[in-house]
Amino acid sequence: MIETLRQTAVEAKARLAEVEDLDELAELDVEFLGKKSAVTLAKRQLGSLDPDERRTAGREVNEIRAEIETAVESARERLAQAARVLRIEAERLDLTEFRGKARRGSLHLVTQSRDRLEDVFVGMGFTVAEGPEVESAWYNFEALNIPEWHPARGSFDTIFVDLGEPEEVMLRSHTSPVQIRTMENQKPPIYIVAPGRTFRTDTADATHLPAFNQIEGLVVDRGITMGDLAGTIDEFVHTFFGGDVKSRLRPSYFPFTEPSAEFDISRADGTWLELGGCGMVHPNVLRNCGIDPDEWQGFAFGFGIDRLAVMRHELDDIRELVNNDVRFLRQF
Numbered sequence: 001m002i003e004t005l006r007q008t009a010v011e012a013k014a015r016l017a018e019v020e021d022l023d024e025l026a027e028l029d030v031e032f033l034g035k036k037s038a039v040t041l042a043k044r045q046l047g048s049l050d051p052d053e054r055r056t057a058g059r060e061v062n063e064i065r066a067e068i069e070t071a072v073e074s075a076r077e078r079l080a081q082a083a084r085v086l087r088i089e090a091e092r093l094d095l096t097e098f099r100g101k102a103r104r105g106s107l108h109l110v111t112q113s114r115d116r117l118e119d120v121f122v123g124m125g126f127t128v129a130e131g132p133e134v135e136s137a138w139y140n141f142e143a144l145n146i147p148e149w150h151p152a153r154g155s156f157d158t159i160f161v162d163l164g165e166p167e168e169v170m171l172r173s174h175t176s177p178v179q180i181r182t183m184e185n186q187k188p189p190i191y192i193v194a195p196g197r198t199f200r201t202d203t204a205d206a207t208h209l210p211a212f213n214q215i216e217g218l219v220v221d222r223g224i225t226m227g228d229l230a231g232t233i234d235e236f237v238h239t240f241f242g243g244d245v246k247s248r249l250r251p252s253y254f255p256f257t258e259p260s261a262e263f264d265i266s267r268a269d270g271t272w273l274e275l276g277g278c279g280m281v282h283p284n285v286l287r288n289c290g291i292d293p294d295e296w297q298g299f300a301f302g303f304g305i306d307r308l309a310v311m312r313h314e315l316d317d318i319r320e321l322v323n324n325d326v327r328f329l330r331q332f
């Protein structure tokens with residue numbers, strides 16, 4: 001009997017070593033360890049043996065049963081491990097699969113220009129400042145030497161926000177209010193640029209947008225002259241556009257600078273493109289911010305970032321920047 005059982009155990013171990021799924025394993029479990037299995041039957045037969053034989057045979061039957069049980073357990077463990085590997089494999093997200101098929105996104109043209117402008121000015125020793133997009137009349141106009149009666153106030157085509165009394169509130173029509181906020185909070189020497197969104201009632205056309213971007217520059221220090229302003233703009237233009245592009249200043253008028261100028265840059269066809277305004281900070285503006293104009297002088301400039309992107313990428317129409325046509329945007 002024991003001899004037959006041993007052979008059964010050898011067969012059981014061989015078949016368990018090759019079992020391939022849990023159903024098959026359950027069948028083998030029943031076949032070799034269940035109620036009708038050789039081991040269970042052998043155990044039952046032990047009763048008919050005399051006590052000495054029963055003890056020896058009983059020990060052997062138990063050993064054989066334990067061997068088969070161990071084989072069943074290790075088969076179960078092997079299948080569980082294989083199932084884990086399969087599951088992990090199935091759940092894996094192979095992102096590399098999409099390489100080449102999916103296009104990587106890129107920053108918008110205006111954001112690229114703004115980042116590059118910041119880089120150039122930071123490289124020249126400026127820091128970057130910010131201000132709110134919704135402003136009071138004090139910051140957008142009055143502190144900038146544009147009182148209520150001033151005709152220049154009309155030229156800014158301001159979009160007002162109706163919040164009722166006591167204050168007149170508007171979307172800022174230029175980034176110049178950041179000059180005031182900076183001088184209120186910071187003592188000279190000041191060297192800042194402030195890029196940001198600006199808003200006017202302008203109708204969109206090839207060169208205008210109602211919501212556009214400007215970058216403001218402000219320097220306040222001792223002994224600052226118009227020569228420093230011209231030199232800074234020249235240096236910026238060379239760094240931003242490369243060696244061939246020239247800049248020039250033309251006399252102009254802004255209430256917050258005196259003297260004031262527009263500055264243009266040269267195009268490849270020999271013509272000039274107006275980029276923005278600039279000038280020496282008006283003494284009234286310094287005084288409005290508690291800075292003594294006899295001790296400190298400054299220059300300021302402000303120009304359009306969208307127009308700069310148009311120039312840099314030779315676009316025909318500034319509206320391309322806001323149409324959000326992906327066929328256009330993908331080119332950059």
Ligand code: FA5
Binds near residue numbers: 176208210305
């Ligand atoms: C100003 O806004 C002054 N604050 C600039 C300034 C700052 C002068 C500091 C002196 C000292 P102006 O209105 O010219 O100036 O606008 C400046 C630039 O913003 C323009 O040259 C143009 O490049 C851009 N810009 C103005 N309006 C629009 C618009 N509707 N769409 C796109 N760009 C515009």
